[in-house]
Amino acid sequence: xxxxxxxxxxxxxxxxxxxxVNRFGTHVVHENLDLSLQRGEILGIVGxxxxxxxxxxxxxxxxxxPNEGTVEVLGTTLNxxxxxxxxxxxxxxxxxxxxxxxxxxLNLQENIALPLxxxxxxxxxxxxxxxxxxxxxxxxxxxxxxxxxxxxxxxxVKRAALARALALDPDILFLDExxxxxxxxxxxAFDQLLVTLRDALGFSVFLVTHDLxxxxxxxxxxxxxxxxxxxxVDTIDKVAETDDEWIxxxxxxxxxxxxxxxxxxSSTIAYAQE
Amino acid sequence: MPSEWITRHxxxxxxxxxxxxxxxxxxxAALNQQKRDDTLESAVSLKAISRLDTAGAILxxxxxxxxxxxxxxxxxxxxxxxxxxxxxxxxxxxxxxxSVKPPSYSRVSQALANIGEHMVALWSQQRQLMAFxxxxxxxxxxxxxxxxxxxxxxxxxxxxxxxxxxxxxxxxLTFMVGAVVAFxxxxxxxxFGATVYTIDLxxxxxxxxxxxxxxxxxxxxxxxxxxxxxxxxxxxxxEIDALQAQGLDPIELLVLPxxxxxxxxxxxxxxxxxxxxxxxxxVVATLSLDISLMQFITTxxxxxxxxxxxVGMSKAPVFAFVIAVxxxxxxxxxxxxxxxxxxxTTSSVVQSIFMVILIDALAALFFMEMGW
Numbered sequence: 001x002x003x004x005x006x007x008x009x010x011x012x013x014x015x016x017x018x019x020x021v022n023r024f025g026t027h028v029v030h031e032n033l034d035l036s037l038q039r040g041e042i043l044g045i046v047g048x049x050x051x052x053x054x055x056x057x058x059x060x061x062x063x064x065x066p067n068e069g070t071v072e073v074l075g076t077t078l079n080x081x082x083x084x085x086x087x088x089x090x091x092x093x094x095x096x097x098x099x100x101x102x103x104x105x106l107n108l109q110e111n112i113a114l115p116l117x118x119x120x121x122x123x124x125x126x127x128x129x130x131x132x133x134x135x136x137x138x139x140x141x142x143x144x145x146x147x148x149x150x151x152x153x154x155x156x157v158k159r160a161a162l163a164r165a166l167a168l169d170p171d172i173l174f175l176d177e178x179x180x181x182x183x184x185x186x187x188x189a190f191d192q193l194l195v196t197l198r199d200a201l202g203f204s205v206f207l208v209t210h211d212l213x214x215x216x217x218x219x220x221x222x223x224x225x226x227x228x229x230x231x232x233v234d235t236i237d238k239v240a241e242t243d244d245e246w247i248x249x250x251x252x253x254x255x256x257x258x259x260x261x262x263x264x265x266s267s268t269i270a271y272a273q274e
Numbered sequence: 275m276p277s278e279w280i281t282r283h284x285x286x287x288x289x290x291x292x293x294x295x296x297x298x299x300x301x302x303a304a305l306n307q308q309k310r311d312d313t314l315e316s317a318v319s320l321k322a323i324s325r326l327d328t329a330g331a332i333l334x335x336x337x338x339x340x341x342x343x344x345x346x347x348x349x350x351x352x353x354x355x356x357x358x359x360x361x362x363x364x365x366x367x368x369x370x371x372x373s374v375k376p377p378s379y380s381r382v383s384q385a386l387a388n389i390g391e392h393m394v395a396l397w398s399q400q401r402q403l404m405a406f407x408x409x410x411x412x413x414x415x416x417x418x419x420x421x422x423x424x425x426x427x428x429x430x431x432x433x434x435x436x437x438x439x440x441x442x443x444x445x446x447l448t449f450m451v452g453a454v455v456a457f458x459x460x461x462x463x464x465x466f467g468a469t470v471y472t473i474d475l476x477x478x479x480x481x482x483x484x485x486x487x488x489x490x491x492x493x494x495x496x497x498x499x500x501x502x503x504x505x506x507x508x509x510x511x512x513e514i515d516a517l518q519a520q521g522l523d524p525i526e527l528l529v530l531p532x533x534x535x536x537x538x539x540x541x542x543x544x545x546x547x548x549x550x551x552x553x554x555x556x557v558v559a560t561l562s563l564d565i566s567l568m569q570f571i572t573t574x575x576x577x578x579x580x581x582x583x584x585v586g587m588s589k590a591p592v593f594a595f596v597i598a599v600x601x602x603x604x605x606x607x608x609x610x611x612x613x614x615x616x617x618x619t620t621s622s623v624v625q626s627i628f629m630v631i632l633i634d635a636l637a638a639l640f641f642m643e644m645g646w
Contacts, residue, residue, distance in 0.1 A: 104610060104611030104612045104613060104614075105611055105612060105613040116295075120295050120296070120298065121299075122298060122299065123299075126298065126299070126302065129332075129372075130298075130328075130329055130332060132372040132373060133328075133332050133364065133367055133368055133372065134328065136367035136368065136370065136372060137328070137363065137364065137367040141370075142370060142371060142372050142373060142374050143374050145372075145373070145374070146374065146376060148611065149610070149611070150609055150610030150611050150614075166328065168295065169294070169295055169327040169328055169329065193363075196359050196360070196363055197328075197360070197363075199355075199356040199359060199360075200326075200331075200356045200357055200359055200360030200363070201327055201328070201360070202356075
């Protein structure tokens with residue numbers, strides 16, 4: 001069985017980052033950073049602006065070569081592989097970029113069908129059919145399938161980009177601020193969709209976000225990036241208790257408290273319904 | 275019929291194996307064989323499915339129908355909860371019709387529509403160009419009396435990029451064309467024993483036409499495209515909108531410095547082009563035509579009046595203005611996509627070279643009639 005309850009899943013790391021150092025000129029972004037992502041978990045990455053969340057994501061997916069340290073993904077070190085092997089690993093990733101990064105010369109259905117045609121070798125007709133279902137799955141109307149990215153709103157671009165990230169049913173999903181720019185209803189639906197798909201498909205999620213509601217609703221663990229390394233990784237309640245000025249401001253500021261209240265309220269209701 | 279993914283026991287269809295994207299094609303083929311039977315009626319067992327992803331779930335929902343998939347909990351509770359949730363999500367997504375047909379037209383009306391579209395586009399392009407030239411002129415005259423608002427730094431930067439940095443390529447190119455013209459002249463004029471008129475040929479052609487024309491064509495390729503790409507990238511990054519929202523005039527900030535820079539650069543480059551074209555002719559003349567450098571220069575002074583130089587130079591500002599304006603206008607026409615940046619860059623180069631040659635031809639007619 002591929003899908004087991006998260007608790008029963010064998011705790012095996014799909015991503016292991018060890019001693020990562022990233023520099024831009026003299027500016028050090030990461031110094032000796034360690035982090036691991038367990039199979040089947042949703043790991044939230046938070047941190048102030050400029051703490052290198054996106055840089056960390058880029059070094060894991062192989063878009064930036066780290067200055068030092070190793071990144072082990074699905075048991076192999078990406079930087080040691082040749083093109084062909086690397087491409088084999090990379091097609092097991094789904095990446096949602098911060099600004100969507102949809103291919104502007106293709107319409108939405110072609111955007112999502114592209115990896116299905118190139119990697120899964122499906123005929124175009126089947127690929128486009130699957131693409132339309134995936135677009136519906138992320139909540140886009142059928143007319144959107146033939147539209148081009150430039151004519152879409154920011155929220156629609158985010159959804160379409162998620163559909164593309166999910167196209168190949170990836171093992172690891174990288175999301176860079178997926179709910180930024182979505183309205184609260186859309187963001188909540190996104191969190192729910194993410195959890196449903198994770199439960200059903202058993203992929204692991206590396207989620208960079210500022211959205212406290214997403215952290216409470218979707219994440220199994222939360223990692224805080226600060227002072228050039230991972231300050232703490234744990235469940236959100238434990239992270240929120242950590243004695244650090246930034247963490248205290250973040251989780252116990254007005255927005256943090258509101259998100260926490262909303263989360264407690266919804267889990268009480270769920271408990272009462274059971 | 276037995277198959278790896280689907281078997282029929284009496285009234286029950288049993289699905290088994292890995293229903294994943296990797297097997298999508300084979301499962302679909304197996305299902306197509308099955309289709310003839312009344313699958314919607316019979317009971318379905320999902321017990322033996324070992325792996326399921328979205329692609330597989332889509333196939334199952336298609337096989338059993340959306341309604342049945344939505345109630346999966348009632349008839350297939352042996353299926354793990356996560357997979358039930360996936361099936362339900364997919365079924366919900368497939369409930370509404372998925373495809374919208376784009377309207378289709380017959381070939382003839384399509385062709386007619388294409389022609390019409392192109393004509394309208396051509397007409398509106400010319401109108402836009404005229405309107406834009408007017409806008410730039412108006413802004414220019416508005417600012418010319420207010421030196422405080424001249425963007426000197428930007429203008430100088432553009433003069434460096436589009437003028438100074440282009441000197442080597444313009445000089446090299448015109449030098450070589452000058453040499454070619456001299457060879458050509460020598461070959462033809464030798465038959466009349468008039469080899470010495472090669473000097474006049476090179477001088478006339480470079481002072482009147484080639485110096486400025488070659489410089490303009492090079493800048494059309496080099497600078498018009500750069501202007502389009504720069505402004506186009508700003509446009510798709512919403513920088514132009516940001517300028518306007520702050521009450522700043524993009525024409526004043528972005529277009530005028532570029533136009534002014536071109537108005538300064540192109541005459542200078544045309545002059546460089548004329549000189550190095552003459553130099554190319556002189557080198558060929560001295561090395562292979564037995565005309566001494568002294569003789570070359572004396573003939574120039576004697577035969578070629580300064581009018582030819584002025585005729586050539588008078589065209590430079592016109593070309594400069596046209597190239598800069600077309601480059602900037604095409605930049606403003608860019609819409610979000612990467613493809614559109616490419617299209618408009620191409621269009622700006624093609625249009626500006628076309629306009630340069632057209633204006634040059636008209637000018638040649640005019641100057642000839644005037645006897646200049």
